[in-house]
Amino acid sequence: MIAKRLNKDIYLLKAEPNEEIFQSILNFAKKYKINFGFFFGIGAGNYFEIGRYSEKTRDYDWKKIKNQMEITSIIGNLTIKENKLYLHIHASLSDKKLKSFGGHLKSAIIFPTCELLFFASNKKIKRKFNELTRLYLIS
Numbered sequence: 530m531i532a533k534r535l536n537k538d539i540y541l542l543k544a545e546p547n548e549e550i551f552q553s554i555l556n557f558a559k560k561y562k563i564n565f566g567f568f569f570g571i572g573a574g575n576y577f578e579i580g581r582y583s584e585k586t587r588d589y590d591w592k593k594i595k596n597q598m599e600i601t602s603i604i605g606n607l608t609i610k611e612n613k614l615y616l617h618i619h620a621s622l623s624d625k626k627l628k629s630f631g632g633h634l635k636s637a638i639i640f641p642t643c644e645l646l647f648f649a650s651n652k653k654i655k656r657k658f659n660e661l662t663r664l665y666l667i668s
Contacts, residue, residue: 530557538650544572544643550603551616551636557647558607558614565654566607572600572643577622578635587663591635599623600643603634610656610665 530553531543540561544553558566577598580591605618621631637643657668 530554532557532561532647538648540647540649542568542570542645542647544639544645546640546642548639548643549636550574550634550639550643551618553639554607554616554645554647555614558649561649563607563649563651564609564614565650565652566647568606568645568647569602569604570600570643570645571602572639573641574598574600574637574643575640576636576638577620578637579620579622579630579632580635581632582662582664589633589635594622596624597640600637601629602631603643603645605634608654608656608667615656615665 530548533541535541542557544550575597577594578591580589583590600620601623602621605616608615618634620634621629623629655668656665659666
């Protein structure tokens with residue numbers, strides 16, 4: 530991940546080919562001592578795990594995609610969960626027929642690139658377990 534600081538709290542990030550997006554963003558945040566942030570971007574990749582939350586099961590239904598896809602939109606935030614940095618990311622993807630779909634992103638291998646605009650803060654925004662949803666929500 531290449532990071533270019535645009536001003537005190539805004540970074541332009543560029544993921545390189547074959548980078549896993551979650552690990553790359555977490556490494557960036559650790560390097561720059563960022564505890565909270567919000568980001569959005571575009572790009573492409575060749576492996577994704579994407580899903581949706583099921584109210585019935587209180588868990589996610591996951592789908593693995595092992596094809597080249599356009600990332601027409603990626604958006605997320607960085608918070609603290611159980612005293613560790615945590616990423617919550619959603620993405621919209623488009624296949625070779627330009628069919629689009631999206632959901633909660635669990636993993637993505639980038640190819641050829643992904644470009645993000647990251648708004649950073651050193652405030653600690655924490656997540657707390659919610660019994661009803663069985664999710665860690667911003668508290």
